[in-house]
Amino acid sequence: MAKKPISFMLNGRKVETLVEPRELLIHVIREQLNQTGSHIGCETSHCGACTVDLNGRSVKSCTVLAVQAEGGTVLTVEGLPKNGTLHPLQEAFTQEHGLQCGYCTPGMLVRAYRFLQENPNPTEEQIRFGMSGNLCRCTGYMNIVKAVQSAAKKMQAAGGK
Amino acid sequence: MIPGTFEYHAPSTVDEAIRLLGEYRDEAKLLAGGHSLLPMMKLRFAEPGHLIDLNRVQALKGIREQGGMIHIGAMTTENELIASELLRKKCPLIPEAARLIADPQVRNCGTIGGDIAHGDPGNDHPAIMLATEASFVLRGRGGERVVPADGFFLGTYSTELKADEILTEIRVASVPAGTGYAYCKLKRKTGDFATAAAAVQLQLDGKTCKKIVIALTNAGPTALKAKEAAAVLTGKTVDDKLIEQAAQKAMAICDPAEDLRGDREYKTHMAGEMTRRAIRQALARAQGK
């Protein structure tokens, strides 16, 4: 099958590559563009480990075709730090012990990043609902919820974003 | 979990999509949210030669009000339904149900049109469409036709939609103030299909139930409209005894398939229980409680 040239913004950088129409976004990001932060956990869009931000929305990149990202904007965990400083969510996940094996963490962070844009001042229940597309086997979620809460507070104090 | 090869088409207009559909016929599949089709292709059960991606057809997106009717583009995502002020005010049953579908990420991709046209009795919108008495705009090379939701769902994965047609728009009447509504869905966990679910929309005239529509999800080969259950309550002052009768009528039309969610008996009882709860909640809302 002939490969198509595609191009999109990945973590603020324009990337161009050749893909088969059937290639999944997660594979292209990880294997062709070498951004291995996003992981593959289930391949059936249940676990959320492959969550990336596509055009300002959280999506599961195991169930998006790379060609669908053509001309779009993609953010992965590698794009979270702003000019050298970690995102408040990244700090908070460490502070609150919101990760153990670290495998689900990039998907959690990228989802939480978008969730806090959608709802900057969430209750615990809203966080649990908003993060329900991401599975974690290690933490039991309590510390992840705490981390999202404390990041939200920090970001509010700093005037959002 | 790798799909087979296919040619990818990303039309920007409905006409172009219809043309492609006509050109490739059985070889073609339409891609909306993709969260059912792509996994099926990854397992190599579905191997379409041509994939027609509707995500770039702007004309299929958006929610607007026109002459007392709300028009919802078929490619409007679940999260867009949830976010819609218009729907929350004028047809709150739709966003209420959308919140119970899949998970946040999937709701960013999943579309109301895909959910309906798929004709899967496990999907939630078919029952919601029956409960809101919606109608569907179907467009093919022969032009456009508008069909009511009631009668659109013929069997599992079988609908009125013809092979060369695309579902372009969903139309629902905006509900009068004081309309009660509820969607009660029992599921094993976030992201699961309903073990059983019931949708209710009702209007009161003083104390009596002027009008009520009840529809069931995943209780048979298609979404089911529980007409006799509704008849039990119409024109009456709804009380627990009548609700119980309605629930029994609803259970009587159930024909669910057994799976790991439960056997036929459990699913039928749950359809009844969701019906009771949906009626009660809709009633309470209609009474402004």
Place this chain on the structure above:
Amino acid sequence: MLVKLEKTFPIDAPADVAWSLLQDIQSVAACMPGAQITERVDDRHYQGQVGVRMGPASVTFKGTIEVQSVDATQRQLRLVGKGADTAGTSSASMDLTASIRSTADGKAELTGLSEVTVNGKLVSFGGRLMGQVSDQILTQFGENFAQRVLAQGQGATAQQAAASVAAQPREINALAFLWRVVVGFFKSLFGGKKPRSAG
């Protein structure tokens, strides 16, 4: 998984006529929706295939048909068909006992008793719908058979029947149901949406 079914079909012809047709394996096989005899090994063994199209997916089971017994006194025939799909990911077998009984009105009735066993990917992902599919297959077998018997007679009805026999699809004519089998698996597997089904 195992699905057991029993169905009876009225036949608008005398029992002997029906029975003679029932002994013609080629015609009997032809009554199986989507089934074809591809080779006659001997009068008890045949090679055949069953094509099942399910919306975007299609499975062809290739295999053997063996005549287990022909009991003229009971007018009873037992066939066992075994096959695997060409991709080698699933298998299906059907143990069919068909018998003709004459009824009070001098006509006959066909009773089909079938045991369908399916294994493999198809079951893991859509087995729960096998019941409906098998039901559909047996129902069509009965109806097709009744038509074929009729077609052997004379007159308008026979011609009509002959026509409908000719029109009998080469593939299982139960898209809505069979579609459920494969699609059923991902319904049980996967959340989310999809545009239109080929149903």
Place this chain on the structure above:
Amino acid sequence: MATTAEAVEREQKLQGVGCSRRRKEDARFIQGKGTYVDDIKLPGMLFGSIVRSPYAHARIKSINKAKALAVPGVVAVLTADDLKPVNLHWMPTLGGDVQAVLADKKVCFQMQEVAMVLATDRYAAADGVAQVEVEYDELPAIVDPHKSMAPGAPVIREDIADKKEVGHGPRTHPNHIFTWEAGDKAGTDAVFANAPVTVREEILNPRVHPCPMETCGCVASFDKVAGQLTVYLTSQAPHLVRTVVAMLSGIPESKIRLVGGDIGGGFGNKVPVYPGYVVAIVASIVTGVPIKWIESRIENLSTTGFARDYHGIGELAADKDGRIQALRFTALADHGAFNSHVSATKFPAGLFSICTGSYAIPKAYCRVDAVYTNKAPGGVAYRCSLRVTEAVYLIERMIDILAQKLNIDKAEIRRRNFVKAEQFPYTTALGWTLDSGNYRAALDKVLKAVNYEALRKEQAEKRARGELMGIGISTFTEIVGAGPNKACDILGISLFDSCDIRVNPTGSAIARLGTMSQGQGHATTYAQIIATELGLSSDEIQIEEGDTDKAPYGAGTWGSRSTPVGGAAAAVAARKVKAKAQKIAAHLLEVAEGDLEWDVDRFKVKGNPSQAKTMKEIAMAAHTSNIPDGMEKGLDGSEYYDPPNMTYPFGAYLCVVDIDRFTGETKVRRFYALDDCGTRINPMIIEGQIHGGLTEAYAVAMGQQLVFDSGGNILSNSLMDYFVPTAVETPKWETDYTVTPSPHHPIGAKGVAESPHVGGIPCFSNAVVDAFAHLGVTHMDMPHSAFNVWKTIHKLGLDKHA
């Protein structure tokens, strides 16, 4: 222990044992810079994808590679015939059996490995897999273990049909694996014969799967020139795997390097050696290029490392007051098609004999019969030491059943049977010596915290109103830290673990251990142990594990061994360093060693505290000539630690559930978990481990099960049907603790990560059953899904609407 304020300050600076130090691991994980096996990308690497059997039991008539080989990008298709020349089509299992690497003439479970397609990328490999044509002759499958040993049952393992023994003891049927027993059968039977009260219940531990977020996989890279094999592997026990690979391949173990890298969760799934690893390794040796093999989630749930599937029968004999006189537990164990579960040689049924729990039971007998079925092989320890969850589940359920029979409160009956604090060390009727504990204090603290009496009162009121509320209690004793070398070995290798510490001249240090972190935070906690022992800042102590070229040999991380064995090794190695440091300090201060005393981070002269040498100063001196004559340079220490005994963490859990009597849904209103893991190294990490363990316990109790149909087709091998709870379903956890140090562990620590799983599961079940106890229900099997619970409700007619 520091005394003065100044010393306390110095001690805090060390961030040693007892402090909630932030994790060293996190920096890379929160930035997407972890290195998991699928992140490994080597030049010329090929991708391997496995052709699997669609059938549970069948003969392979033919395999046709032609079409697959014609697929663009496909390089090779390997089958059993291709592995035969190197005699690697079969491999030994850790359970004393052999397992087909690629199916040899016959498949014995659905999704069994039949062939591996090697291609330039995973897309081409998948295309190849779809084109490999395999012809099968289906055979009748055995799915129900109760039917395995029926006369005339189909023989699953023809390859060992005439083998007298597999792992342990004589076989009595071709589908029989072993029978293992412990305790005094005659004595126990005698007590039962005359006991005032006996109870009996059939109790299932369903087949489940650890399902870590990262599936299993490897990258095997053989350098033909150097004769060096490097394998990047998702393994909880890299050193053991290296030994197995050496035995299998004949490559000198010194030429084999296993690299653990970062592991995306293990929970027991990543202890065994799987066929995919072996094929990838062989393929790399044959082709000379790196081979990557990564499982899909469906493959993971269908084939690698299931757990449990113990069909138990519990019996207790007691007096009228509920004092247990004897215990008799048996289990039928479904090990699937190959006995490839991981067990220490002398413990074919793992540590099942810990089943006397926290109770003083004079007589006990237990027996396990293991059989083959046409299901995936394994039987791993899912977040527990092998078979401990099964054992603890049985005793914690049975004591509730006894309480119900005698109408004794479920907390009270435990009090009456606890091993008392003054009885430790206590040797159980089945031979384990519980090291330390204070069970009564733990339970009483929990009951007070939740106001138990008030809960029972509320329950009584709710029952009167026809509502379903359940209170579950679990007072469990775990057994972890395998293990004492005289008793515990795998493939003959003792289950010690190791630590190698090197202190640099400037006073920083590196420590390498034989364990393998999968998220437990070893890089953080081991450094804390060494910091406290050596008086060096934990921030300056680097921890390395998982790379067999760097780390000393060890049995790895499973069965909560890391703290009891690896942590002990770290402490003892540090003490060796410290002993040498004391000699150097005495030399520098020109006093006798005996005149020195340790003070947080330095040796000081008794009575003259101004005269002191810090460990940093000593470290520098150790690398100069200013050391005692004849002493060798450097400041290193290493230890291969052989634990004198297992450790026995314990806890008291209480769970409150409300059950919807119309849908069967169970809502966990409250879960209070008190754990005693002895000395607490990092409270933050301990709490995190308990949250995670409780959540996995919740998943097992409430929804997880690998379901098969009668033909052996697996029906629950994706995350739609295999229950992994999200943040929405997961309850909120309350944690508490007591501290009863282990008397034999160098720092008194016991290990904790498995307690919440082992102790949590029966607590949920006890709560669910307790909601129906007043209606005569004594047991309900897991999983307590809404559907399953509703069946009980419906049978009792509780779902009627007025």
